[in-house]
Amino acid sequence: MAAEFIIKYRLARAALELAGTMLAWEDFDAEADADALRKAMRGIGTDEDEIIEILANRNNEQRQEIKEKFTQCFGKDLVDELKSELRGNFEQAVEALLDAPPVYDAKCLRRAMAGAGTDENVIIEIMCTRMNEEIEAIKEAYSAEFDRDLSEDLESETSGDFKYLLVSIAACGRDESDEVDEDKAQEDAQELFDAGEDRWGTDESTFNRILVTRNFNQLRATFVAYEGVAGCSIEDSINDETSGNLQTGYLAIVNRAKHSANYFAERLHDSMAGGGTDDDTLIRVIVSRSEIDLLRIKAAFFVKYEKGLASWVEEDTSGDYKKILLGLIKGDDE
Structure with a gap:
């Protein structure tokens, strides 16, 4: 049975206009696929082509059903069985396909923060591009998988204004309507200009508040207005006024909003x-x-x-x- 956070995640995805390469397999039979995977791993050698044929042609929801059916039919964990047969990057890709999306994101975030050093690029890629429902599901998956609080880990593993950016994103306060207020876009553009190009130093709190809470359509309108106010793009100003992980995070949000x-x-x-x-x-x-x-x-x-x-x-x-x-x-x- 899928965890509640996975169900919420699927419902949120269903409301989006998707353009993925992976669609549900029309003649799907979870038991037949589970049996085919078992046979692909039996005897001498492994039939990797059969594994690829199944896993690369089922969507994630169907893969979760195959995992559950495999345990029901054979009393074994499909992921464990495959990991014992496969190696290297192929094994890693297969394991990624068999995780539910919020669980996979949670695992990637944990790996990015565990041990010596922190992989900020992975954190930025996930946290700065996911929608509120996705982040909420990731937080729940992170807690379920690791018995840890994602927001607390982000806060302890990062620092400065970059930390504040990530904690704000994790709070899931972004407006996700499609509405655009042109007057507000002009006002926000002026605020961003005043906080950056038009002063000595940068008021990062203003950038943080606007980039993290406005819906993406609103941000696009703000960026257009910004060029009229500042005479340059928002990307140019971010590159001029910030550096390091904070700059990379801001630019990821801008790119997510634009395209x-x-x-x-x-x-x-x-x-x-x-x-x-x-x-x-x-x-x-x-x-x-x-x-x-x-x-x-x-x-x-x-x-x-x-x-x-x-x-x-x-x-x-x-x-x-x-x-x-x-x-x-x-x-x-x-």
Whole structure:
């Protein structure tokens, strides 16, 4: 039985206009899939292609049903069984697919804060791009998985104005209506200008209040008005007036408001560009966005980098790991 926070998360997602590559499998049979996965792991060797065929063609809700049916039929945990058979990045991708989305985000956040050092980029990617209902579900999943309070961990693992930004986001106070008040946009634009470009030093509290509480349509109107007031873009001002993790967090919110697909396209590109591959980010973005907006991200990726996302992944990964990622992406023309 799905936890209450997962049910709330699904209901919130159902209200969104989604553009994911992963849809519900029409002829879905959880028991047949569970049995096929069991057979793929029996005997000498593992049938990785069968595992990929099933997991890369079922949406997350169906995967949760397969997990439950596997335990009912065979008395074993599907994730544990697969982990004993698989290795490396392929294992990591499979495990990510079998977590419910808020549980997966909670695990990513915990890994980003556990041990020595903190991976602020992971925290920013998740906290600065999720909607209120998603964050509430992540907080509940975090508590259920780790018996810890997410807001308290964010506060203890970060500092300064960046800490205040994250704690504010975790409080889930963003207006999520579609309404735009042009007068308010003009007023907020002037406040942002007065708090940054028009003074010595920066009043981060004003940036924090406006960026964290206004709905994204309202923020887009504010950013347009800002260019008229300041004579430059809000991104230019943030780059001039802030630095470090706070700057990265502010820019993530701006990009999320303007065109979230561009933000995630950049994250994917950066994970593969240069020497080596940031496989954690590559898996996290593809898996977490596959049922939300991966179609838009693919389009944004092609426009920005003049080459398809699937082509990049094809060249940058290998083996079964490559196959499962490409199975989620569904090619460059879909």
